[in-house]
Amino acid sequence: MKNTFGNSLSVTLFGESHGQAIGCVIDGISPGIEIDKAFLISQMEKRKGVNALSTARREADEVKILSGVFEGKTTGTPICLMIENADTKSKDYSKTKNLARPSHADYTAECKYGGYQDYRGGGHFSGRLTAPLVAAGAIALKALESKGIKIATHIACCGGITDREFENYEADFKLLSEIDIPVLCERKREEIAQAIEACRRVGDSIGGILSTAVTGVPAGVGEPWFDTVEGMLSHALFSVPAVKGVEFGAGFDFSKMTGSQANDSFYIDGENVKTKTNNNAGINGGITNGMPILFRCAVKPTPSIYKKQETVNFKEKTNESLVIEGRHDPAIIHRAAVVIDSMTALTLCDLLLSRFGTDYFKP
Amino acid sequence: MKNTFGNSLSVTLFGESHGQAIGCVIDGISPGIEIDKAFLISQMEKRKGVNALSTARREADEVKILSGVFEGKTTGTPICLMIENADTKSKDYSKTKNLARPSHADYTAECKYGGYQDYRGGGHFSGRLTAPLVAAGAIALKALESKGIKIATHIACCGGITDREFENYEADFKLLSEIDIPVLCERKREEIAQAIEACRRVGDSIGGILSTAVTGVPAGVGEPWFDTVEGMLSHALFSVPAVKGVEFGAGFDFSKMTGSQANDSFYIDGENVKTKTNNNAGINGGITNGMPILFRCAVKPTPSIYKKQETVNFKEKTNESLVIEGRHDPAIIHRAAVVIDSMTALTLCDLLLSRFGTDYFKP
Amino acid sequence: MKNTFGNSLSVTLFGESHGQAIGCVIDGISPGIEIDKAFLISQMEKRKGVNALSTARREADEVKILSGVFEGKTTGTPICLMIENADTKSKDYSKTKNLARPSHADYTAECKYGGYQDYRGGGHFSGRLTAPLVAAGAIALKALESKGIKIATHIACCGGITDREFENYEADFKLLSEIDIPVLCERKREEIAQAIEACRRVGDSIGGILSTAVTGVPAGVGEPWFDTVEGMLSHALFSVPAVKGVEFGAGFDFSKMTGSQANDSFYIDGENVKTKTNNNAGINGGITNGMPILFRCAVKPTPSIYKKQETVNFKEKTNESLVIEGRHDPAIIHRAAVVIDSMTALTLCDLLLSRFGTDYFKP
C-alpha cells in the first residue's frame, strides 16, 4: 500500500519538502472525538524543537483541517490535514541535484523514480513530512487518552549521556508533557543539550536512543502472527526518519539473560493479572497482556553535516566531494520523540479499532 | 489482515500445535519457479536443529504441496503447503490449561479468544508454525537465487560467545549452507554448542543475537514511508517467535557515532554506485541502494524451562506455581536462523514483485 | 491481494481441479462459533446439484477441517478447510492443452501464467473451487444466523420461465432450505427442471438469473465510498463462475422509473425506521438501512457444451475446431445459488466484523 499505513485506521501521507503543501489523510477514526487544537499546536511545537538546539527552517506549520471534522469533533469520515509550505527558500537545487548526499535518499530516489523525483530539499523523503504525522498523532493520542491509554517517550541516551529510566509512569508522563527536551533527569537534560550544542559547533551531528512507554492498553490486542503488536509498531516506527533499530522490553539485552531471568512471572493483583517484571514489554505471543508496552528506538545522527564528504554524481558516474549548505540540525532526537509518540498512537488506534470495532472511541 | 503477510506476495499461515495439520498458502509468486525438493527438505532439517542441542519433538515434517505446483514448477496460483501433525503426544493438557506459562501466550490467548483457543502445546502460537514458513521460504529463496539474490544468517552471539562478522559474503554464505549450527568461526561454533548444552543441564535456557546479510538486491526497491524496507522486514521478523529486537546496519551503535562517522560515502566502482561503509545497511530513505542489506535480531531465551516458576490460574484468579513438563529446547537460536532467512526471503519477494510485476521471477 | 478476499474476515482460496486438494483459509472469524457439520454437508450437497440435472463428477467432497476449530467450535485462529481431489479422471489432457475452449479461461490462463498453469480440467479456474467457498460459507451463514441474519437465493428465471418473487421472507427461506432446485413456485420448479433437461438432450446449455435476499442486517454497516455494501458484495459475487451481472433492488429497471417512483419513503414502525418500498435494496449511500438487502445475479450458460465449436491453438496460432468431451452440466444455475449465498455470507461477516469488532459473533 506504499504511502498508506494501517487497516482499520489508515494514514496516507503526501507532500514534498518544497512543493505546495504536505499533509495526510486519516481514515477510520471513530466519530465524536473532540479536536484539541491547543494540544495539536503544542505537539507541532515539540516537533520543531527548541530554538537553542535547532537551526531548522522556521515554518508556521499551521495545520488546516480540510475534512472529517464538524463542529469541533471527528465525523468518522476521512480527515485531511494540510500544511502549506511557506518558507521554501528558492535556492538553486539544480546544481547539486545529481549529487547523492551520503546517508540521504537522493541516490535511492533516483533509482526508484528514474529522475522524475522532486529533488529539492529531499522532496517526499524530507523529515518535514513528519509534521502531518504529528498532527494526525495528536488526534490519535486524544482518542487513546479518552480510554485511559497514555504514551510518552524520552531520550534514553545521547552523546554518551544516559537518562534515568521511567520510574513512575504517571509522574514521568506529566513531566515529559511539560518540558521541551524530553529527558527525565533535569541534570542530564542540560548535559544532553550541551552535547548537542557542542556537536553543532564542530559542524557534526549525533543520534541516540529513544525510550517509549505506553500504559493502559487492554489485554488481548494484536495478532499471533504477522500483525503482532511488535510487528505493527516496528513497521510504523521505522518510518520515522533516522530510526534504525527497534527493541521491545529487554530487547538486545535478552542475549545476556537466561530463561529463568528473562521470564516474567504472573501474579494476581486484586482482580487483575500482572507480571512481576516486564521484560516482554507487555506483549506475549504478539498480543498485549495489559502491562505497559515498552520499546526503544535507535536514532542515527542526522546525515546533513557541515563537513566535506565524499560522494558521487549519479548521472555522470563521477566521484565528487560535497559540502551540504543550508540549515541543518546537529541532532533530531529531541524532535523525534513526539513523532515516535504519534506513530505509536496511530498504530495502537488501528489495532484497537480492528479489535473492538469502529465505535471504540465514540463518546 | 491478521495471519496474512505481504501484498504482491502474500503468506497466510494456519494450524495449531496439536491440531490435524499446520501449513500456509503462498500467493503471488511468479510462474515457472522450479521446486527444489532437496533444498526444501534440507531447510526443514535446519529448522529442526541438530539432535545434540534439541530435545524438540521429532516429527517427520513432510511437506505436502497441495496446489500451485505443476510438473515440478510453480503455476503462479496459490501454493498450499501442508504438514500433518503426527507426534501429538496425547498428554492431558486440560489440567494446566488455565495456568499461564510465563512469557508464553497462554494468558494473552485467553484474553483474545475468550477461552475458545486450542490450548494444547501453545496451539496457534506454537513455534511449530514456523515449519510451513520455512517451507514457503525455501521456494522464495530459490526464486531470489535465480536473480542473484542470496540470504544468510549466523549467530552473532550466544551465551557470552561472539562469532566473527561476515568477511566474504560468498564464502561465508557457502559455509553457512553446509553446517548445522550457523556460526562462522569453527571454534566459536563449538563453544556456543557447549554453552547451550550447559544450559540444558541446569534446566534453563539462553537466547542470543542473529546477524543476517542479503546480497544482490537491486537498488530502488521499497517505499519512502511506511512500506520501507526496514518497516516491511521488521514487521515480518517480529513474527519469528522470541525475536524482541531488530536493528539495521550500525543499529543501536549509531547512538555512539557522529554523523561524520556514521554517513556512508558513495563512490563509483566501474559502472556501479557503491558506499565505502555500510552503516545504513544498504537502505537509504527506506529504499535499497544496491549494497548488502544487513540486520540483527535479538532472540530471547526460550520461555519453556524446567525450573519451577510463579504464575497464575487466570480462570480462578489464584496465584500458582508451575513446572513445565515435556520436551523443550535450551535454546532455539540456532534453529531460528533458517526461519529468519525464510521470512526475509518472503518479504523481499513481496517487495520485488510489487516493484517489477508478477513475472519478475519467471524464467 | 489476488486470491484473498476480505479485510476483517478474509478468505484465501487454493487448489486446482486435478491437483492434490482444493481448499481455503478463513481468517478473522470470531471465536466460539459452533461448527454445524450436518448443515455444512447439506450445503455441499446443494452445490453438487441434484442427480437428475447434473452429470458433473461425483466426488465425496469430504471437507477436512485442518485448523482453527477446537472441541467443535471456532477458536478465532485461521480455519483451513481442505477437500482432497479423488475422482481426477486420468484422461489425457495434453492433447488439447493448447486449444482454447470458448468462453473458458484456457487462453487467458496462458496469457497470465505463460504456459506454467495446470491446464487439466480448468486448473485453478475450475468451478470445483467453489466447493471450499461453500464450506467456508456454511460457517459464515451459521455465524450470521446467531445474530438473526438470514440469506437465501432462488432462480428468478431460467429457460424463459420466471419464478415468483419473494413474498414472505421467513416462509420462503424455510422452503428454499428444504428443496433441491431453488425455485419458489413448485410448478415453475418443475418447468425449469424440464427446460434444463431439454437443453441437455440437445447438447447445449442455459443460464438464468438468481435473486437473493438478506434479512436482519443492522443499519449502519458499509462504507460511503469504495467499500460500499454494493461494491463489496459485487466484488465477491463476480467470483462466482458464470456471474456476468449484478444489480441491487430495482437495478436496471431504475432506468424506466422517475425519482418519485424510485425513491423509498421512510416511515416509523414502532421503534424502527423502515421504508415503504425497497427499490434501493436496503442500501443508501453504500450503507445498510436495516431493510432487506436484495440483489440479482446474471448467470451465463455453462460454456462447456457438446456441440462442435470454432477455436484456436494458441501455441501454434492456428484455427481449429473442438468438441469438448467428458462430463458437463447443461446448467449450473441451480448449483450456483448456494455459492451466491456463501459469498454473500462471507462478505457480510467481513463488513460486520469490521464495524463491530472481532468478538461480534462470540457467544
Next chain:
Amino acid sequence: MKNTFGNSLSVTLFGESHGQAIGCVIDGISPGIEIDKAFLISQMEKRKGVNALSTARREADEVKILSGVFEGKTTGTPICLMIENADTKSKDYSKTKNLARPSHADYTAECKYGGYQDYRGGGHFSGRLTAPLVAAGAIALKALESKGIKIATHIACCGGITDREFENYEADFKLLSEIDIPVLCERKREEIAQAIEACRRVGDSIGGILSTAVTGVPAGVGEPWFDTVEGMLSHALFSVPAVKGVEFGAGFDFSKMTGSQANDSFYIDGENVKTKTNNNAGINGGITNGMPILFRCAVKPTPSIYKKQETVNFKEKTNESLVIEGRHDPAIIHRAAVVIDSMTALTLCDLLLSRFGTDYFKP
C-alpha cells in the same frame, strides 16, 4: 480500507459537500506521466454537465495539485488533488438535519456515525466528491492512453430513448470526446436532452443506463478469483453515486441465450488471438483476453426531487413530510459518464501496475 480503493494504485477520497475542501490522494502511479491540464479541466467540465440540463451549483472547481507532480510530470510519490469549496450556500441545514431525504444517505449516515456526521448537503456522501475522482481519473486516462488504452462511455438509454451501440470504437470515442451529452446518435442526443428537460419541468428526475467500452488492454490482466476484472471494476463502479447495477458483455441477456449462442469463438487474426463475438466482454475467468472490455451501469433517478415526499424524523421517531429545497438536477446520467470513465481508468491502472510493476507507465 474504507475510503481507499486499489492496491498497486490507490485512491483515498476525502471531503464533505460544505466543508473546507474535497480531494483525493492517488498513490502508486508511475513517475514521468505528463499532467495534461487542458484535458483535466475539460474532464471537470464534463462532470459539471451542460448548463441547459443542470441547475447544480456552479463552482469553479479549480483542482490544486498539492504534491506528487514536479515540472509538470508525476514524480511517483502520492499526488494530492484538492478542490476548495467556494459556493457553500450558507442556508440553514439544521432545521432539516434529522429528516431523512428518501433514497439519500441521511438516515444511514446517522446509523453509522451516530449523529456526528456533517449533514450539510449530504456531507461526505455528496455527489460532489466525484469531482476529485474525475481529476484523478484524468491522470489515469492519460497514463493509459500512453499505452494505447482508451475508455469511453455513452448513455445507452434514458427516458425511454435508446442510443445506438458502439460501432467503430475509434470514431465513436473521438465523437464522445467532443460532445457535451454523451449520446452517439445525434438525433437521440437531442431527444434525451428533451426528456431530461421535460422531467425538470415537472419537478421529477430520471435515470438510465450507461454503456462503456475499453480498448487496448493487453491479455492476461486480472486474477482468477476475487480480484477478477469484473470484481475489481464493479467494486469501483458501485461507488459512483446512483449506480445500482453493473453487467459485463451480454450481462442479464445471457439468461436468454444458450451456450452455443453465448460462447465467443476464438480465431487467429494475423499474430493475434481474437473472438468473433464478445459476449464475455473481453474477460474469461476474470482475466482479460485482449478484446474490448464492455460493461453497462444502471443509474437510478437522482433522489432529490421537488415533489413532496413522505419520510421520518429519525431523532424524534416521527413520520414527516418533506419538500427538498435548493438546486437539484433532473438527471445526472450525462454527468456520470465521465465519472464512470474515471473509476474505470483508476481500476485498470491498478490492475496493470500490479501485473507489470510500478514503472509500467514510465516513459
